[in-house]
Amino acid sequence: MSTDNPFSSLPLAVGTPPDHYGNPLGEQKLLAAGTAVVDLSHRGILTITGPDRLSWLDSLTSQSVASLKPGESSETLQLDPTGRIEYAVRLLDDGVSTWLLVDADETAPLLAWLQRMKFMLAVEIEDRSAEFATIGTLDSPALDAAAPNGVPLVWHDPWNAVARGGHQYSLAEHHPASEWTYSEIIVSRASLSDAAQLPVAGLLALEALRIAAWRPRFATEVDERSIPHELDWLRSAVHLNKGCYRGQETVAKVHNLGRPPRRLVMLHLDGSDGVLPAAGSDVILGESSVGRITASALHYELGPIALAVIKRTTDQAAELVVVADDIRISAAQEIIVPSDAGAEANVPRLPRLGAVTR
Numbered sequence: 411m412s413t414d415n416p417f418s419s420l421p422l423a424v425g426t427p428p429d430h431y432g433n434p435l436g437e438q439k440l441l442a443a444g445t446a447v448v449d450l451s452h453r454g455i456l457t458i459t460g461p462d463r464l465s466w467l468d469s470l471t472s473q474s475v476a477s478l479k480p481g482e483s484s485e486t487l488q489l490d491p492t493g494r495i496e497y498a499v500r501l502l503d504d505g506v507s508t509w510l511l512v513d514a515d516e517t518a519p520l521l522a523w524l525q526r527m528k529f530m531l532a533v534e535i536e537d538r539s540a541e542f543a544t545i546g547t548l549d550s551p552a553l554d555a556a557a558p559n560g561v562p563l564v565w566h567d568p569w570n571a572v573a574r575g576g577h578q579y580s581l582a583e584h585h586p587a588s589e590w591t592y593s594e595i596i597v598s599r600a601s602l603s604d605a606a607q608l609p610v611a612g613l614l615a616l617e618a619l620r621i622a623a624w625r626p627r628f629a630t631e632v633d634e635r636s637i638p639h640e641l642d643w644l645r646s647a648v649h650l651n652k653g654c655y656r657g658q659e660t661v662a663k664v665h666n667l668g669r670p671p672r673r674l675v676m677l678h679l680d681g682s683d684g685v686l687p688a689a690g691s692d693v694i695l696g697e698s699s700v701g702r703i704t705a706s707a708l709h710y711e712l713g714p715i716a717l718a719v720i721k722r723t724t725d726q727a728a729e730l731v732v733v734a735d736d737i738r739i740s741a742a743q744e745i746i747v748p749s750d751a752g753a754e755a756n757v758p759r760l761p762r763l764g765a766v767t768r
Contacts, residue, residue, distance in 0.1 A: 416606040417449035423612075427452050430612035437611035438618050438710040444549025446611040450594065451543035451602060454517025456510040458524070460533040463508050470527060470656065471499070472638065474575055474649035480505035483566045484573075485647045487638055488523070493660025495636045497523070498628035498647065500594065504561035511544060511565055511594055513629040545595045545605050546616055553605055555595045563596035568646045569625050575649035577665070579642050579751040580624070587645075590623040618707035621717050624676055624746045630689060630705040631674065631717060637661075639670035640719060642747050664752050672701065673722045673747035679706070679714040679732065680740040686714055687734035693718050693741070694731040700724045703732060716741070722749050 415426050422432035427449040430437060440446035458467065468476035473486035480503055488497040497520045500511035512520055517539060524535050542556055542563075555562040570590045572578045578585070597605060620627065626641040637660060638648050648661060664670055679687070686706045693701040701720030709715050716732070718741075724730075726749055730741040 415451060416603040417610065420606060420610065428612045430614050431610060434612060434614045435710045437615040440609055441548055441611040441615045442619055446609040447551050447553065447605055448546035448611050448613065448616045450546050452514050453544050454512045454514055455538045455542050455544065455596065456512065456517065456521055457507045457536050457538050458510065458533055459507045462531040463533050464503065466531050466533055467508065472648040472655060474652040475501060478503045480561045483568060485568055487643065487647045489657025491656055493637050493657040494634065495632050495638065498632065500565050502563060502565045504559040504563065506559040509563060509596065516628060541599060542596050543599050543602055545597055547593055547595065548591045551608050553595055553597065553608065556598050565594045567592040573646050575651050576646060577644045577650055579747045581748055586623050587625065590625065614707065617705060618709045621676065621705055621707050621715050622709055622712060626674065631719065637664060637670060639664050639752060640672045640747060641674045665754055667753060669722055669752040671722055672719050673749060673751065675718050675720055675746055676744040677716045677718055677730065677732065677741040678744060679716055681714040683737050683739065685734050685737050685739065687716060687732045687739060692733045693720055694733060695724055695728055
C-alpha cells in the first residue's frame, strides 16, 4: 500500500490518515451536516469473485447474504466455534465481485482465514488495498466511486435500522442510529487527490459521531471475549433465521435462553478536568472494576462521551467512575444493551444446527 497520502499534505493535517485538521469540533459539524469526507485509506479492502462467493460467505458468517443484490450493502460477523467475534466485515456486491471492507488489522488475517476455507469452491480472494481506498461520509459528496464492474461501490451502513432477520436489544424510544446516514465510498488510490479537494474532517470527528450513534466497531469495541449480543450487533450483522454457521449455537442459546455476560453502554463524562479516558481505562462502581472504556471523544453537542463494555449486572441507575491518568471522572450511563437482554420468548427460535431453511 502506498504511503503517499494527499490528505496528510493538507494544511494543519495531524497524522496519517489525519486525526484532525486543526479544528476537530468544527470538522464534526461539517461531517454531521454531510458536507465533509474522512480519509479511511489505511483500512483494508478484499474482494471475492466466482459464482459461489455469496453462498460461501453465507455459510461461514452470521448474516444472510446469499441473495445480496448488486449495489446492496450488508454487514456480517465471522465467529469462532464458541460464538466470539473474530472478524467484522462490511459487504458490498457489484454482481461480479463481493467487496469486503475491514479495519486495517483485520486485513491480512481475514485474507489468510478465507483462503484456508476455500476448499474446492469456485471463489478467488484478493487483497485490493493497494489499488483502492475508502472514504467516509454522512452524505453523497461530489466524488466518483470506483465501478470496475459497472456498479458504483458505495457501502451504506445498515446500522441505521434493524436489518431483516435481526433483533435490537436497546429499548430507546428514539435510537440515535435512526439519524446515522454513514456511508463508505470506494475510490481508486489514484483519485485520492481528488477526494482531498473536498471539505475534510479527521478521524476524531468520525469517532465522536460514531460513539454518539452507539455504533460498535471491531477495532475498538471487540476483544477476545466479545459476543454480538453484548454490543447490540444482532441489530445489523446477525440473521436469526438463517441456516447454520460457526458460532450459531452460542448466538441461539444466549438470545433465546441466556443473558450476555457484558453490555455496551454510552457514558456521559464529567468534563471538569478536561481529560478524556483512553481505551482500556477502568470503569469503577464503588471500589470494584466493572468494565473498560472502548472509545472516547469530545462531541460538539454532547460534550465528553465514551463507549464502554461493562458487566451485565452493573446497576443501570448507578453513577460510575472512570479512572484516567489517576483522575477519577464521574460517568452517567446511557443504556444501550439493557441488563435483561437475551432470553427472548417472543421472537422466532433459531433453526436447529444442520436444518435446511428456504
